[in-house]
Amino acid sequence: MGIKERKERERGRRRQQIMIAAKRVFSEKSFNKATMEDIANEAELSPGTIYLYFKNKDELFASLSLRILHYMSIRLEHVLKEKVLDPSEKIQALQEALYEVYEFDPLVLINMFHLQSSETLRNLSPDLLEDIKELSRVSFASMAKIFEQGIKNGEFIDRHPVALADIVWALFSGIVLWEESKRLIDNKKDYLKSTLEMAFEIFGQGIKACPEPVS
Amino acid sequence: MGIKERKERERGRRRQQIMIAAKRVFSEKSFNKATMEDIANEAELSPGTIYLYFKNKDELFASLSLRILHYMSIRLEHVLKEKVLDPSEKIQALQEALYEVYEFDPLVLINMFHLQSSETLRNLSPDLLEDIKELSRVSFASMAKIFEQGIKNGEFIDRHPVALADIVWALFSGIVLWEESKRLIDNKKDYLKSTLEMAFEIFGQGIKACPEPVS
Amino acid sequence: MGIKERKERERGRRRQQIMIAAKRVFSEKSFNKATMEDIANEAELSPGTIYLYFKNKDELFASLSLRILHYMSIRLEHVLKEKVLDPSEKIQALQEALYEVYEFDPLVLINMFHLQSSETLRNLSPDLLEDIKELSRVSFASMAKIFEQGIKNGEFIDRHPVALADIVWALFSGIVLWEESKRLIDNKKDYLKSTLEMAFEIFGQGIKACPEPVS
Amino acid sequence: MGIKERKERERGRRRQQIMIAAKRVFSEKSFNKATMEDIANEAELSPGTIYLYFKNKDELFASLSLRILHYMSIRLEHVLKEKVLDPSEKIQALQEALYEVYEFDPLVLINMFHLQSSETLRNLSPDLLEDIKELSRVSFASMAKIFEQGIKNGEFIDRHPVALADIVWALFSGIVLWEESKRLIDNKKDYLKSTLEMAFEIFGQGIKACPEPVS
DNA sequence: GATGAATGAGTATTCATTCAT
DNA sequence: TATGAATGAATACTCATTCAT
Numbered sequence: 001m002g003i004k005e006r007k008e009r010e011r012g013r014r015r016q017q018i019m020i021a022a023k024r025v026f027s028e029k030s031f032n033k034a035t036m037e038d039i040a041n042e043a044e045l046s047p048g049t050i051y052l053y054f055k056n057k058d059e060l061f062a063s064l065s066l067r068i069l070h071y072m073s074i075r076l077e078h079v080l081k082e083k084v085l086d087p088s089e090k091i092q093a094l095q096e097a098l099y100e101v102y103e104f105d106p107l108v109l110i111n112m113f114h115l116q117s118s119e120t121l122r123n124l125s126p127d128l129l130e131d132i133k134e135l136s137r138v139s140f141a142s143m144a145k146i147f148e149q150g151i152k153n154g155e156f157i158d159r160h161p162v163a164l165a166d167i168v169w170a171l172f173s174g175i176v177l178w179e180e181s182k183r184l185i186d187n188k189k190d191y192l193k194s195t196l197e198m199a200f201e202i203f204g205q206g207i208k209a210c211p212e213p214v215s
Numbered sequence: 216m217g218i219k220e221r222k223e224r225e226r227g228r229r230r231q232q233i234m235i236a237a238k239r240v241f242s243e244k245s246f247n248k249a250t251m252e253d254i255a256n257e258a259e260l261s262p263g264t265i266y267l268y269f270k271n272k273d274e275l276f277a278s279l280s281l282r283i284l285h286y287m288s289i290r291l292e293h294v295l296k297e298k299v300l301d302p303s304e305k306i307q308a309l310q311e312a313l314y315e316v317y318e319f320d321p322l323v324l325i326n327m328f329h330l331q332s333s334e335t336l337r338n339l340s341p342d343l344l345e346d347i348k349e350l351s352r353v354s355f356a357s358m359a360k361i362f363e364q365g366i367k368n369g370e371f372i373d374r375h376p377v378a379l380a381d382i383v384w385a386l387f388s389g390i391v392l393w394e395e396s397k398r399l400i401d402n403k404k405d406y407l408k409s410t411l412e413m414a415f416e417i418f419g420q421g422i423k424a425c426p427e428p429v430s
Numbered sequence: 431m432g433i434k435e436r437k438e439r440e441r442g443r444r445r446q447q448i449m450i451a452a453k454r455v456f457s458e459k460s461f462n463k464a465t466m467e468d469i470a471n472e473a474e475l476s477p478g479t480i481y482l483y484f485k486n487k488d489e490l491f492a493s494l495s496l497r498i499l500h501y502m503s504i505r506l507e508h509v510l511k512e513k514v515l516d517p518s519e520k521i522q523a524l525q526e527a528l529y530e531v532y533e534f535d536p537l538v539l540i541n542m543f544h545l546q547s548s549e550t551l552r553n554l555s556p557d558l559l560e561d562i563k564e565l566s567r568v569s570f571a572s573m574a575k576i577f578e579q580g581i582k583n584g585e586f587i588d589r590h591p592v593a594l595a596d597i598v599w600a601l602f603s604g605i606v607l608w609e610e611s612k613r614l615i616d617n618k619k620d621y622l623k624s625t626l627e628m629a630f631e632i633f634g635q636g637i638k639a640c641p642e643p644v645s
Numbered sequence: 646m647g648i649k650e651r652k653e654r655e656r657g658r659r660r661q662q663i664m665i666a667a668k669r670v671f672s673e674k675s676f677n678k679a680t681m682e683d684i685a686n687e688a689e690l691s692p693g694t695i696y697l698y699f700k701n702k703d704e705l706f707a708s709l710s711l712r713i714l715h716y717m718s719i720r721l722e723h724v725l726k727e728k729v730l731d732p733s734e735k736i737q738a739l740q741e742a743l744y745e746v747y748e749f750d751p752l753v754l755i756n757m758f759h760l761q762s763s764e765t766l767r768n769l770s771p772d773l774l775e776d777i778k779e780l781s782r783v784s785f786a787s788m789a790k791i792f793e794q795g796i797k798n799g800e801f802i803d804r805h806p807v808a809l810a811d812i813v814w815a816l817f818s819g820i821v822l823w824e825e826s827k828r829l830i831d832n833k834k835d836y837l838k839s840t841l842e843m844a845f846e847i848f849g850q851g852i853k854a855c856p857e858p859v860s
Numbered sequence: 861g862a863t864g865a866a867t868g869a870g871t872a873t874t875c876a877t878t879c880a881t
Numbered sequence: 882t883a884t885g886a887a888t889g890a891a892t893a894c895t896c897a898t899t900c901a902t
């Protein structure tokens with residue numbers, strides 16, 4: 001029905017509105033310090049209303065992770081599908097895509113590890129949990145395929161592409177978290193981008209198959 | 216006096232007892248879910264007693280981080296001082312050292328990122344905070360020197376050693392956190408060690424100065 | 431709007447409800463022995479609700495003092511403005527007014543000295559503190575003016591009216607506290623009113639300018 | 646036995662030592678903020694030791710009140726017995742005696758009202774409570790007798806001497822508390838002595854029998 | 861007697877969640 | 882749907898008191 005559809009769309013809009021507010025609040029405070037009332041204020045809604053759209057605080061939070069995973073999967077698929085790039089260039093594109101993911105939501109990424117706590121996971125509805133897993137899988141598959149192409153091409157050393165994807169993701173997350181940590185302790189400038197570039201250059205060198213070293 | 220010494224040692228033992236209990240509890244639950252009562256029960260002490268040895272929950276937690284940092288700094292210095300190893304081998308030794316750090320306290324490492332929250336840092340006594348910073352510095356200096364030697368040797372590409380140390384640490388932390396995340400979501404076997412090995416092999420290849428690619 | 435007004439009035443009612451309960455509880459137990467839970471039970475509300483209307487225990491307590499100061503300032507101004515009374519009669523009216531203040535809130539007056547503890551004052555919001563100071567000032571000004579009039583009239587000995595007001599207040603407070611003390615220790619009947627009357631008669635005699643003792 | 650006596654005297658000394666420390670601590674902090682550990686530290690003893698000499702915190706506190714009451718009863722009896730003073734001068738001497746009591750222990754007097762809380766009284770041993778009551782009675786009897794003499798002399802108006810004693814004590818306590826209150830709120834200089842003098846002059850005038858006003 | 865480490869009961873305050881309107 | 886007032890469970894921390902040495 002047209003009416004049903006319109007209602008559905010309206011519902012989606014409200015969810016967005018809340019999630020945007022939540023993102024802002026979770027970015028400023030950590031998950032535990034952020035209160036539902038903070039989020040309600042930021043969204044210019046009442047606390048009760050949030051519960052009409054999200055089962056509880058954990059699901060609201062998890063929905064944010066879903067959102068960034070969605071963005072990531074799109075960006076990575078895009079890199080994968082770029083025909084004109086050779087595998088080496090794709091690694092660079094991969095790095096850039098990840099940096100964009102970071103820019104899309106710099107601070108919530110840090111909180112994403114919170115999501116993993118078994119307590120939190122227990123609280124999620126199975127559907128939401130499945131969505132999160134699925135989007136993770138899709139993103140990793142895209143990454144893995146990039147490496148697969150490089151290996152087929154003979155341009156990359158023959159290693160398990162899934163493992164390479166893991167390493168890339170770990171490297172990326174680790175750098176983001178580490179830079180954030182240093183910022184808190186030393187109040188230093190944010191070198192994230194340049195660190196990321198160097199890390200990926202090293203990574204790229206490390207997985208490139210050596211050109212026949214001599215003759 | 217002998218008496219004073221014995222008391223001091225006794226005090227140290229109690230602190231250890233509490234920290235061991237705290238480590239267990241913080242590993243099972245997250246920092247926020249773990250209550251002081253949980254820890255007291257685990258240590259078979261009363262809640263009040265914990266406060267005789269640690270100013271508050273944050274300092275108890277931070278003391279655990281200090282403990283692992285201490286262990287790490289010793290292991291890394293040891294790697295640095297190994298005369299018989301050439302830089303390439305030292306990278307491998309570095310990887311093993313980090314894995315041992317992980318084994319020393321697998322789950323608290325995850326919580327270490329909690330330590331960085333500005334709220335937590337504010338709560339620490341200046342001395343403890345300084346100790347933590349100092350041990351971090353020492354560990355990083357050791358790592359950086361390993362790369363410095365390699366660069367001087369001409370065996371590594373000339374990159375900023377401090378940045379390399381950052382990348383190694385981020386890589387390590389990222390892998391640990393990432394493996395832990397996967398374990399929670401998928402309940403899968405722990406591939407950490409092999410992932411770590413591959414990551415370090417790649418890293419090693421990536422920073423090794425290419426042998427003259429011939430002409 | 432009507433709605434806003436009604437809400438505001440509703441809010442005021444709740445505050446009253448809580449303050450009445452708090453008054454009862456603080457009267458039975460001392461500030462420190464009275465718990466927020468006691469007060470919540472007495473008000474037939476949950477503990478959390480109290481915090482919707484009062485920032486903390488100290489402000490709830492201080493609000494009670496504000497209430498009595500408000501009542502006092504009105505009563506005293508009334509005495510001051512009575513045109514038909516001559517200064518001597520005003521002293522008697524003053525005594526009666528103070529006794530009414532006592533009846534308005536017999537036991538919390540005792541606790542009012544608690545309010546002065548520096549710890550408590552630190553905890554109050556500046557506005558509330560300022561209100562308390564202001565109402566005190568107003569009440570004292572009224573008292574002082576009564577004496578001023580008597581001195582101008584030549585009916586009272588020329589002493590500093592502010593000092594006289596201090597003495598009256600000290601006398602009143604002292605008698606209330608002292609009667610209360612005796613009640614607790616000896617379980618005796620409450621002679622407050624007659625003690626107060628005698629004290630004021632003495633005071634009145636003491637400040638009255640002697641009629642030319644004749645010759 | 647000489648030994649028993651010496652032990653007894655030794656015991657008394659320890660009690661004094663503890664009470665002096667307690668007085669200092671209770672003067673700085675209020676009863677509730679002062680901890681037994683604070684007092685133990687001040688007395689350079691361990692917390693446990695205090696309990697060898699005082700049943701509990703309340704009794705330690707009450708013992709301080711007993712001490713000041715003892716001092717007061719001596720001072721007042723001394724005033725009463727002064728043969729050379731006429732009743733009018735005795736009122737002045739009374740005022741001076743009370744001021745000395747204040748100087749003996751300025752801040753604990755404020756806390757003395759704490760003693761009256763039913764909770765505290767319940768905690769005292771009957772003997773101690775009886776001692777406190779007895780010393781109060783003695784002091785008040787002394788005061789009352791001063792007024793009795795004045796009435797017999799025809800110099801004071803015939804009012805109930807016990808009631809006059811009540812008023813004097815209330816006046817004194819009220820002024821002390823009131824000055825203390827003002828000091829806390831306004832940080833003003835301490836006018837206690839001059840307020841006390843004026844109050845007693847007024848009081849003296851008020852109870853003096855008027856010289857035959859005319860003829 | 862003296863110690864001081866250990867105890868554990870006691871409490872203000874917060875905040876996710878609910879539900880009557 | 883939306884509200885937001887009310888809820889009440891949950892928790893770090895304190896401190897009077899005890900008791901083994």
